[in-house]
Amino acid sequence: MLIRTSxxxxxxxxxxxxxxxxxxxxxxxxxxxxTMSFGRDAEIYGEGEPSEFLYKVISGAVRTCKVLxxxxxxxxxxxxxxxxxxxxxxxxxxxxxxxxxxxxxVVTRRIAAGMFAARDGEAAHKLVEFTSSELERAQSxxxxxxxxxxxxxxxxxxxxxxxxxxxxxxxxxxxxxxADYLGLTIETVSRTLTNLEDSAxxxxxxxxxxxxxxxxxxxxxIV
Amino acid sequence: MLIRTSxxxxxxxxxxxxxxxxxxxxxxxxxxxxTMSFGRDAEIYGEGEPSEFLYKVISGAVRTCKVLxxxxxxxxxxxxxxxxxxxxxxxxxxxxxxxxxxxxxVVTRRIAAGMFAARDGEAAHKLVEFTSSELERAQSxxxxxxxxxxxxxxxxxxxxxxxxxxxxxxxxxxxxxxADYLGLTIETVSRTLTNLEDSAxxxxxxxxxxxxxxxxxxxxxIV
DNA sequence: CGCGACGTTGAGAGGTTTCAACGGATGTGG
DNA sequence: CCACATCCGTTGAAACCTCTCAACGTCGCG
Numbered sequence: 001m002l003i004r005t006s007x008x009x010x011x012x013x014x015x016x017x018x019x020x021x022x023x024x025x026x027x028x029x030x031x032x033x034x035t036m037s038f039g040r041d042a043e044i045y046g047e048g049e050p051s052e053f054l055y056k057v058i059s060g061a062v063r064t065c066k067v068l069x070x071x072x073x074x075x076x077x078x079x080x081x082x083x084x085x086x087x088x089x090x091x092x093x094x095x096x097x098x099x100x101x102x103x104x105x106v107v108t109r110r111i112a113a114g115m116f117a118a119r120d121g122e123a124a125h126k127l128v129e130f131t132s133s134e135l136e137r138a139q140s141x142x143x144x145x146x147x148x149x150x151x152x153x154x155x156x157x158x159x160x161x162x163x164x165x166x167x168x169x170x171x172x173x174x175x176x177x178x179a180d181y182l183g184l185t186i187e188t189v190s191r192t193l194t195n196l197e198d199s200a201x202x203x204x205x206x207x208x209x210x211x212x213x214x215x216x217x218x219x220x221x222i223v
Numbered sequence: 224m225l226i227r228t229s230x231x232x233x234x235x236x237x238x239x240x241x242x243x244x245x246x247x248x249x250x251x252x253x254x255x256x257x258t259m260s261f262g263r264d265a266e267i268y269g270e271g272e273p274s275e276f277l278y279k280v281i282s283g284a285v286r287t288c289k290v291l292x293x294x295x296x297x298x299x300x301x302x303x304x305x306x307x308x309x310x311x312x313x314x315x316x317x318x319x320x321x322x323x324x325x326x327x328x329v330v331t332r333r334i335a336a337g338m339f340a341a342r343d344g345e346a347a348h349k350l351v352e353f354t355s356s357e358l359e360r361a362q363s364x365x366x367x368x369x370x371x372x373x374x375x376x377x378x379x380x381x382x383x384x385x386x387x388x389x390x391x392x393x394x395x396x397x398x399x400x401x402a403d404y405l406g407l408t409i410e411t412v413s414r415t416l417t418n419l420e421d422s423a424x425x426x427x428x429x430x431x432x433x434x435x436x437x438x439x440x441x442x443x444x445i446v
Numbered sequence: 447c448g449c450g451a452c453g454t455t456g457a458g459a460g461g462t463t464t465c466a467a468c469g470g471a472t473g474t475g476g
Numbered sequence: 477c478c479a480c481a482t483c484c485g486t487t488g489a490a491a492c493c494t495c496t497c498a499a500c501g502t503c504g505c506g
Binding site for chain 4: 455
């Protein structure tokens, strides 16, 4: 049956969110946005809620996730500073969004953005771009899930390095988050990381700090 | 390493495509489209080609697929009559498209559709809808891939039944196509189908003909 | 009738999960 | 300041599932 016990650790519902006004956004769609702060594990929006807003990460990190009927959890994506999320195919959110770490998020009404777009070709183009990048995420995520555990973990690390633009970086998310993103168990993720370290491909000075040591060998793993 | 030998059987490159003109499309975007016929396994467009057109299946069935560097093949989606395909996140096709069986396809220029959309709110809405449905496909496909073999096969069968609007239907695609869609091997697909038949959940009068016998039990499998 | 493509079945190997125990870091209260 | 609880991550051993390799059946077609 392949049940995975991936209960969420903390008390997610403690939505300690602080609101503040803001004009800090380099994209026109977010010009009239409101900045909000979310504590670790705070829910930004829930599964099934109507999707009225667009969100942009200013600082911190966000995960989208879906809890299946049998308790398994699937992480859809991780969003880092600069990333936009909240756009989905349906009117209601198929995934919930939660702050992985304390985060600041710019929020703007989706309809407002849409009306803005109607008068502004560039903004309209931006909206299409957000949706397309979401599709791109989903498709490369899909390709991850047909690979072996080692390939998945290496792909994940390379992706994180690319997004941080450095071969050395901190992971904001837990092993459980990574496991639920990659469709593996925390034990398999942990073992795979240990193996990669033993093979001198990476270093793990601490559990959350990663250094890619041999990019060539890593690239060869994912082919 | 988890290598799967999923070489494509036939000579795909024999693009026996017949062109004909048509006004047969109930969607305005395809009003000015051209109807083309493709033989079994004929390539409709290739991976890496610029995506200039939009396609709609009139009859037959289409699969999109991607061949990975190590020879593994991933089927992205199956498109049945009425489905629109060819819209992707990037300017170039990340997946190729091939006719699963002899198929008739309406083709229209993407740019023409876009220009049409600029003057027509409804058509613009349609285009967004196509992209969103693509995202929805990818997301539910993603959820498939984290499940067990039995869950994947049952989900696939239920989906096919829903799209055909009947608990009894013919599968246009081979076991290899199904396997590459579900991220399994043909042997596992075959064995799983046999198990489902032994459990009286389905019947397989022939390899390509499926009857869902106990929908309740099937629904309980995927939960 | 025999060939080739497709599908099924069997046995064994391999990878991932499961269950369990342990170690390390953090935070709290005495 | 230390003891302790808790959360997070690591490691081990065995079970389980899927894959791999191989052989056999079946169907359609030359």
